[in-house]
Amino acid sequence: MSERARTLAGVIDPRTTSERIAGWVWPILMALFGGLLRFIRLGQPQAVVFDETYYVKDAWAMLKTGEPRDWPVTIGGIKIDELFASGRNLTDWLPVAEYVVHPPFGKWCIALGLQLFGGAGNPFAWRVATATVGTLAILILCRVVLRIFRSLPMALIAGFLMAIDGMGITLSRTGLLDNFIMVLALGAFCCLLAHRDWADQRLAAAYRRQSRQRHAKWIPVVPWRTRMQNDNGSRRGGTDTSGNTSTIAESAESEFDPDATQAMAPIRFVLDSTGPVIAFSWWRLAAAILLGLATGVKWSGAYFFAVFCLISVFWDAWLRHQHGFRAWFVTGLWKDGILAALYMIPVYIAAYLSTWSGWFIHPDSYMHDWARTNPGKGITWLPEDLRSFVQYHVQMWQFHTTLDAPHDYKANPLTWPIQQRPTSFYWRELADHPGLCALRPQETCVAAVTSLGNPLIWWLGTVCVVLGVIVAVVAKGGDWRIWAVLAGFLGGWLPWAQYLNRTTFTFYAIVILPWIILGFIYVADWLHELFDAFTFWWVMGGVLVIIAVVSLFFYPIWTAIPVPYSFWLSHMWFDSWI
16 A cells, blocks of 8 residues: 555554553653663762853852852862852852853753752752753653654664763763753754644645545646656656646546556646645644743754754645645745744744843843943844843854864864764862772772763764765655754754854764764664564664673763773773873
8 A cells, every 4th residue: 555545544653552652661761771870970070060160150149149140269269169069158259240151041950950959069959950851852862763763662772872872971960051952952853743743644634535525636747757757748648747737637536546547657646735734733832932942051052943943844845745735845835834934933032032031030130231331332222121132142142153262172063973072071080999999009090071972872873874864865765754864963063064163062062962863773774674673683782782882881981980090091092082
């Protein structure tokens, strides 16, 4: 039975109830496994790690005063980070609002953990939010793979890779912002896939209903490859293959079967209808909100919004083509794309602005009174609060587009997928020899947190993304699922190509980790079709075992487990990793 015939028969989702339950239970169990790797010893190291010095202290100040505040470098000769990690009450040292370069939503998430689990002095409290969303991302990725590939084993493979990857683990165990962007973008993408499934069912029902009407009309459309083969628009079997569209059938459902006709001639019959409006769904609305919040963590969320929305509209249009409605591309633009933009853009902007509510509420927030003290400057027709708000954003934009300060761990964005220069979040020599260091008491004992992804996951995933594009074009003749793989790269990695001289770090690539894994799954799914099940699963099982062993090997230097110096050094495979 053809794909269209299955659609007409109403076979949209043939899974049984037990399969649907399994589609939630097993991903949840996989997420719990990944959660263990993230939450065990989450309070270690007992220190402010790398850029936690900005985001965690800002979150604590926001929790206490409503807005980020300037911090002294030292108090009484003791570094402020050491005092903060010891739990000292520092409220009296926060009188002045601070200039920050990222929106506040991610820091409010960190602040929630501080509020619930004890505040300053408790690293678990300021890392629990990132660990939670890192665990949730495993579940969401499993659901994404289920919607794309309709395969629970493939979904569990994806979840397993996400659970054991080093960058996923280290970013979940550190109070930074990037994990929030990743999970919000991934959640929005899952919503857009759910919208696609909803639109698929709506179009299928409309096609089934309209094709059975007494006066249904059909239009012949010649595939472009056939037109290229027929020089000068030659005719075959009396059928017009010049590409012109004309009504050739007007019948009840029992008199005309476009699938049967398709088998007899190199033409395709489409219904003389553009189909229903599928621009709006609650899933799409939820995606706009999540992407607005992602931008409220870092502005890079805006790229995800632009790319995801364009791909979603293209998917809608392509579904019209697949189901057999006419003028699918033009209809997808004016009937879906424009209408979707009319509500998604305002919702996205409103979600972003809501993350700044504290700035508007507190009159002493940074630059809140800029318009009053600078009359005649900025966008003068705006109210004072908004004029100050816009000028603050201008300053933030100038910072982000001109930042080129040298840094030991600066990494060119083009090298992120191959993990050329991972970021060392934490490295300390320990005076005693706890844990694994007891095995070599004569060696220096160290504890490290290195934001390095599992090399095999990232290297294989990167290769699979490239191979997946080739497979989608050559072997599959075009496949909508490849856009699901490329979406994260187009939204989370490619935009950084315009900032190659900017100071950036490899751990920013956490936002593309789910799509690195999707590339791996895309190729795995293709290979599953080529080989018999026994061969495929034995080979896949071997690959996963090797990847898991590599993660086990690196886990101590992802999580600050004390190890002998020689053990740490054995993980530095390249000079650029040190």
